[in-house]
Amino acid sequence: MTITYSCIANGQVILAELALTGGSYQDAVSSVLKLVLLKPEKKTTARIGSYVYHTLLADGITYLCATDNLMDVTLPSAFLDEVSRTCSENPLMFQESFPPSNAIVADFQQVLGRCMMKYNQNQGEFMISDLKSQVTDVRNSMSQNVGKMLKREEKLNILIDRTDNLQVATKAFQKTTTKASKKMWWKNYKIIIIISSIFIIIIIILLSTNVISV
Incomplete structure (x- = not known):
């Protein structure tokens, strides 16, 4: 599985985005952001075309990523959690008006690029960790x-x-x-x-x- 695209948005306004592959994501991302506005749940998943879009809504900001694997939801969820946590720790995150300055956009893009590289390179480790977690859950359930x-x-x-x-x-x-x-x-x-x-x-x-x- 590969995270091919990610972005950070305020409502339908994209604050920062990064794509690792060619192709147009704008129409699909716009549709997903509309879905988040209509049904503001913390996490949503939508399949559009050949990609699966995952979102995380935190403090009014939508964190989104696109993957090429329908079955895996653990890695995208972990990716979005880390991106939102890293961005929320930025002291300028909630101090500047939107749209943010170019400096904040650049910081957001760096966070997206760093996390996409990390999770795409180490997805095997995350799969093993997820399997271990599932085994632990099964073992605990069996013990109960x-x-x-x-x-x-x-x-x-x-x-x-x-x-x-x-x-x-x-x-x-x-x-x-x-x-x-x-x-x-x-x-x-x-x-x-x-x-x-x-x-x-x-x-x-x-x-x-x-x-x-x-």
């Missing part, structure tokens, strides 16, 4: 997911233990209830036998004494 799984497993184990304890308590209660029921049944059975025996004895006595006759 593993932690959540372990917490779920711990809660599940606690629930299983409670279920097992409840089942044991239920079985113990059932055994106790069964024993109590059998004991009560035998007790009632003995009482019935005793009462029946006493009743039979009384009947025999009454019959033997002719108190009752058959």
Whole structure:
């Protein structure tokens, strides 16, 4: 990926611009700047023709660059962040009226040229850094997911233990209830036998004494 064009604009007024390749960027840049004015978001991306235009809106100033790769947004974003940070550190940035003096325009162009050269030459390092960042994010996400799984497993184990304890308590209660029921049944059975025996004895006595006759 190559940053082929960059500029700094106040509204639709271009304060400084620099192109590394031939071709006309003015119509596309004008369209993108209009889009930024209509929808003032911090960062926007638009594909026009064979180039992708990235913008950064900071303190009312639009920083823009064009690249020849649709997929890569990390390097252009880093480029625009550095350009905006460097320009905002210029003490004359917010003191002069716009359009700025030739000295400020020259400073802006130097910043653009320096950053374009830096990011175009070191894009491999930025890709590696981005990959490392993505790997770190994936690893952190996996660690969080593993932690959540372990917490779920711990809660599940606690629930299983409670279920097992409840089942044991239920079985113990059932055994106790069964024993109590059998004991009560035998007790009632003995009482019935005793009462029946006493009743039979009384009947025999009454019959033997002719108190009752058959």
